[in-house]
Amino acid sequence: MNKIGVNRIWGIIIALVILITAFVLFNLLTYLKMDRQIKDLEQTAMTYNTNYKIFLEASGNLRDYNKQVSEKAYEMEELEKMMKMIVLNYRKNGSKIIFTGAVNPEQFSNILNYISNAKTLKINKLDAQSQAELPLLIGESDTPDMYIKELEIELIQINDKILEG
Amino acid sequence: MVDINLYKKKKPKLKLTTVLVLIAILLLPVLALRLTIETIKQTNLAEIKGKYQYARTYIGDDDIEVITSRIKSENTKVVSQTNTIKAEIERIKKDLVYAGLTSDFINELGIQFDRYKANEKIFLEAMNITRGKDFFLKYYNVNSKNFDNHQFSEELKKAYETNGLSLTTNQVTIDFMLVNILQEEITAKTAKY
Numbered sequence: 601m602n603k604i605g606v607n608r609i610w611g612i613i614i615a616l617v618i619l620i621t622a623f624v625l626f627n628l629l630t631y632l633k634m635d636r637q638i639k640d641l642e643q644t645a646m647t648y649n650t651n652y653k654i655f656l657e658a659s660g661n662l663r664d665y666n667k668q669v670s671e672k673a674y675e676m677e678e679l680e681k682m683m684k685m686i687v688l689n690y691r692k693n694g695s696k697i698i699f700t701g702a703v704n705p706e707q708f709s710n711i712l713n714y715i716s717n718a719k720t721l722k723i724n725k726l727d728a729q730s731q732a733e734l735p736l737l738i739g740e741s742d743t744p745d746m747y748i749k750e751l752e753i754e755l756i757q758i759n760d761k762i763l764e765g
Numbered sequence: 766m767v768d769i770n771l772y773k774k775k776k777p778k779l780k781l782t783t784v785l786v787l788i789a790i791l792l793l794p795v796l797a798l799r800l801t802i803e804t805i806k807q808t809n810l811a812e813i814k815g816k817y818q819y820a821r822t823y824i825g826d827d828d829i830e831v832i833t834s835r836i837k838s839e840n841t842k843v844v845s846q847t848n849t850i851k852a853e854i855e856r857i858k859k860d861l862v863y864a865g866l867t868s869d870f871i872n873e874l875g876i877q878f879d880r881y882k883a884n885e886k887i888f889l890e891a892m893n894i895t896r897g898k899d900f901f902l903k904y905y906n907v908n909s910k911n912f913d914n915h916q917f918s919e920e921l922k923k924a925y926e927t928n929g930l931s932l933t934t935n936q937v938t939i940d941f942m943l944v945n946i947l948q949e950e951i952t953a954k955t956a957k958y
Contacts, residue, residue, distance in 0.1 A: 649818070
């Protein structure tokens, strides 16, 4: 013991303390922090990857629907043409056609026939009533006119802003 | 002979150098390990980049916490966009189902009318189609007394039920001279669409 000396022992102890402190500060803590951050990053990246795949799938579905709907977008224009042809004064409000008034059976039948074959037109409202007291007219050959209190037909459309993302 | 120690004053200086060299030697493995950790970090980042192709764009040379925070922020945006798209898809699906429902409702009326118009007369009195409400139809089905039943009415109801519509009906039969008159009200349960 005397040979080594007290100072030298203190020196060794101090050196060991420096070594351990440096190891803990620069390696152990750094490694633990880095490991936690990497795990956190991997978890976040995995979640993002999964969510992005779901996003791509949903976007694809929406584009498919848009394709289907766009292919039939002419249905509204055709309906307008037909309504003009049978002289019905409709109002246009965005993607909606609104009509109120009396129609003869042929006009009414034309509208119903057209709507029954359309795939992208939805009837928001159709309130039609016969203009005559029917039981009295049953014996007659003529079919009475219909009064459309409210007819609102809307084209099914996808919001462009959502589609563009 | 006189014993003179020539290094008497140099001795403490030599001890300090020893301590410094010792400290440097001790710190060397620590620094080496620190470099190893940095290499491990880069390897892990490269692995994550390779594993998650969509997140790779956001993994750069920045601090891991900054990268994580950036990806989290992008994830929030993506989730929000996905929810908006899903809601839009659901809306479109519902609209298409509803459009199909109204088309079928009217189409069947036309089909059955064409089938029986030669033998029966059909007078539509009221029709009400409103989204979120039950569809309503009121008509008169007139046939000759030679026929027992009203084919138009029977077939129309069958067709509606085949199409999955749940119906409630209200009918009154009137005997009028040489004809049988059926006054019928059909309510289709469509409010859920």
